[in-house]
Amino acid sequence: MRIGVLTSGGDCAGLNAVILAVVRRAVLGYGWDVVGIRQGTHGLMQDPPHAIDLNDQVNSDGLLRLGGTILGTVNKGDPFHYPMPDGSFADRSSEVIEGYHKLGLDALIGIGGDGSMAILHRLAKMGGINLVGIPKTVDNDLAQTEYSIGFTTAVNVATDALDRLQPTAASHERIMILEVMGRDAGHIALFAGVAGGADVILIPEMDYDLDELSQHCLNIRKSGRNHALVIVAEAVKRDDGSAVTLGDDGQKVRYGGIGHWLADELGARTGWETRVTVLGHVQRGGTPSPRDRVIASAFGVHAVDLIAERKFDRVCAWQQRKVVDVAMEDVIVGPRLVDTQGTMVSTAKGLGAYMGHPPKVAKTAKTV
Template sequence: MSKKRIGILTSGGDCAGLNAAIRAVTRRAIEGYGWEVVGIHNGTLGLISTPVDAEVLDHKTFSGTLLRQGGTFLGTTNKGDPFAYPMKDGSLKDRSAEFIEGFRELDLCGLIGVGGDGSMKILNKLCERGNIPFIGIPKTIDNDVACTEFSIGFTTAVNVAVDALDRLHPTAASHHRVMILEVMGRDAGHIALHAGIAGGADVILVPEIPYDMEKVAAKIRHIYEHEHRSHALIVVSEAVKAADGKPVMKQNDEGRFNYGGVGHVIGEQLYKMTGAETRVTVLGHVQRGGKPAMRDRVIASAFGVSAVDLLAQGKTNRMVAWQHRKVVDVALEDVVSHYNNIDVSGTLVHTARGLGICLGDE
């Protein structure tokens, strides 16, 4: 492949480690192949904007502290699907042709997209329609992208949750309370399970394992009566359903519904059933921000280098993934057709049960 220009964008929710991935793509493209890299602003919105919203990236772009910063300096979006873009009059318009035209206008020969499973589906479909060489890099604090053991941002989010548990424990012990920590994770409970094990939780509730409040209450009573401890820690994933079998959701200012509030529901139920004084902490977007953890920086860097190498090899419609302590590439059609839930018979669930942690089902 001759000298060319490639584009990179970040799409979906932000997380720590995105800037490390953009940096790796830029440095590998320039140092390894003498290519030019164009950073596209605000995800897919940058290519459907008039004029196209983008900038050329080079070594000077990363001469400061971007490697150490959370978020994405290019900006991102988790709304405005180009295939069904919401217009001011309330209608939906297919703007996929504008996305493709924006790509052509920048004179790009390939695109690297850093996103979660939803972004991968949209970007893969857009690039197939426009015959655009595309390589995906997985990122999400939820760690729910299929075919990869880790996605960018997950480790940092777990570290934030563990830090919160470390801070909640002494105040729980001081006031003889049950502290409930509600974490993000959408429909997958990876953050809750990892943080709960690392943070010494007594109860971990995740969407993949239906729970019985009587079992949770029994665990708290056991702690009080047999472990002679007057405090406890509970970690709850935001998508855990309430007693009526429905997830707890709130409507935002834009009219969309988001998960949030199940921790308070469980806290009230637990108080009524046991009399235990409960307090609830909802971490929310705190898990997305902050300085990237070491593993997120390393994996992001490895993903970025490998993504550029795949384009150089003429490969397309692939996603880089972390498997068995190395980077591999997988077909995007395999990624977008699966979802990475917790393996309920896997090692971490077995570990939690072995530690005596209640998962709400036994």
């Protein structure tokens, strides 16, 4: 057997741990060959396809600790609607499928988020590609899995940031606002907010009232504490429902700036000196957490075993403290949102954090 592996979408910690697990299970367990495809589906569009032999990585234990991806990745350039130099768009899906077959692959492991999975699923159906998926996204918003690769590392980074901001906030008697990633869902903000003792946790799934939020901060001051910590997901909107963005990258809106807008509003309403920290891509990089390494390793091994069992169009998932596999069509149903009635939200509120309230017209949350 000759199998390919690619990483697609935004990078995150733990991708190289997956690659290592795939190589070791395939080479040591089955005696197969493993080919790494460069820059996701872009690598398959090239003639010849951009790919490297990964068999010699079987002893590269440093991959377990290495952030990013040695294969490179892309988070734009849908092959079905590919941007061309003249500003037009073209369907280059047939080139991707042709690249897969040129490499003589028997199966492909695609590591990505819901957008990447949806594209790969469509390509597989069209081109006879034997596909197995592995979920990765710092936002942890894929359906059917409790954890995606990269999430816990991102939460660790955000929690560490809150731990570092707290003494500064106390020293200068300030409100410190931390803006974190979360394009559709607020899992990072919620988990880090609880772990880091945030006084305010704002996520896209819940509405908030600026007067209530300001009064919550003033009540903290009245209680005798001279500082407050606020964590907000990047996709949280202004109180009038408008999004705060940095423009777009040609294919999708780039969120950013809600932290600074919130600082201005809170400062004006409370008279409290306010500062903002935007973590941005810091959450994606660095050494993967132990949990991300464990889940990545489990996913990589299971994906290869699925190929050995000829079980395709499946995605590895983490449920009930073990790795399972689910139908890909059940994963690419849209983002898995925070359960506003769930344990994490009730815990945050029980600890005294202000989170606002569920919207009158609730977003449709996907189940695990």
